Amino acid sequence: MSSSDCNTVRSHLSAYHDGELSAELAATVAKHIESCESCAAELSAFESIGSAFAQTQMPAKPSDLWQRIERELPMTAEAVTLSKRFGVWVRESPYGAGLVSMAASVLVLLGAGLWYGGNNGDMAGGGAMAMHGSDGHSHDGEMSAEHMAEFAGVMDEYLQKLPSDPDAAERMLLAKYNGEKVDSDGAVKLVGYRPIISGELPEGYSLASTSVLKMPCCTCVKAVCKRSDGSTLVLFEHDDDEAAWFGDRPSSMAMCGDKDCCLVDLDSSIAATWKQGSRSVTAVGVRDQNEVATLVNWLDKS
Template identity: 70%
Template sequence: MQQRLSAYHDGELSAGLAADVARHIEACDECAAELSSFESLSSDFAQAPLPAIPLHLWQRIESELKPGVEPIPEPVTLPRRLADSISRSPYIAGFVSMAASVLLLLGFGLWYGGEEPAAAVALHSHHDEHDVSHQHLAEFTGVMNDYLQKLHRDPDEAEQMLLAKYNGERVDADDAVRLVGYRPIVSGGLPDGYSLASTSVLKMPCCTCVKAVCRRNDGSTLVLFEHDDQQAAWFGDRPSNMATCGDKECCLIDLDHSIAATWKQGSRNVTAVGVRDQAEVAILVEWLEKKAGRAGVGIEGV
């Protein structure tokens, strides 16, 4: 949760994750205090006056551009209120210290003559990676939206589309161990009224995950994804809420014709797509938890 506080403060989380953080903050004094320090720091920065230009600045620049003369940086002081806010939070103090170091390196690099300093290259690289990650997530969300529409109309077409998009390989339990390092949780069986139609491994943007296509007795389809990350963001801005299913906290997402549910299972996460209601989620949660506990499947591998 602490890793998400900054994004939560800046309004960068999906609706589902933002709701999770908001609920957590209500019950966690430590995170509430950390969030308050973000808000206080933002306010102090907004109110802080711009520093005055030092006297004889241009004369100093002219003299320091002469060969053999090393520039002497002016000491930088912060307004007292801003300095007090930074000192109250070690996390923020560390962040501001790092930011100041980067700015100092950038300043000296530009001062000495034009080559982009390594700090700037690293900073640009970080932003590039961040942008690429967001692009992949946006693309993945679009693919999942197409998959959900096809799953409702034609489950077989949806299956082929996802396999083709993410280099899917149909496997049995032993092959899955070789590819992902753990035995799929569905290899322990499914509740009465469900049968396993196929198991495959997909190389998705978030991780390499196991996908199990399950059939109900009436022929309808339910799909289970077993993955490393926790991604309600798979489903974009669709409405979501937290609920207790069996003995686990689950995030439920509205898919128009059905729902999706994601929950923690051992060291990984399970996302069920095409679920009818919360009661069906509870059945799956309780069954998979029981089978995993008996067989040691789907928790820490084999």
């Protein structure tokens, strides 16, 4: 192997770092690295990744881990997949949080290595092409922004229809996001948890329908509620903490009951989002902050 052949040397760097090469091949790689700053820097990236693994502290598994998982499992005879159990563990367990933190550190180091290589050699140049188009922009980021902008546009159309024609607004949203009307048990099968909007509602409200929507942010449960005067209030239960649902409409933070709520001005009404357990609730078509507090207090007791 020619000592000047960087591409060939780079193909052996991982094995060289792990001590898996024969003595003769390892000596050749070592000799090349002594005289090549680019390959030496790439080897340093492998060493940084190894160091990140070695230094990462893994929190001890809490003694009540399984009890936490069981509390999140749906109260149904339906089988719960291993992937759903793992998702609960990652969200609830500090051990799982440590694993996610370690993985994020490794990804940052790998990204830095690809960036460096993209400016210094052919091998990482291929990696740069995987992340960027010919215009130099990250297409993954652009697609995400496009989806959220489209989502905000759909929600704006939904909000315009909701006060005057709630049935048309409902049909539009169901058609756009593959909505399926379900009861509580049907929701469990689709999202893996029993909706919090499944029991009795506060006095003056009734449940008109429940559906599951595959929205860009997540798969969420939507409950259409009717007030005693016939007006409509819609509650979304979703996994994401905060999504750009309402575009650039004015918003503010306020205490509603015992929750920090994000309130959004919808002209003739408001929307409110708050954390409810491990998920979030967004109420659309709310009259005022007092009504948000009523809903928050009811959900806390249900």
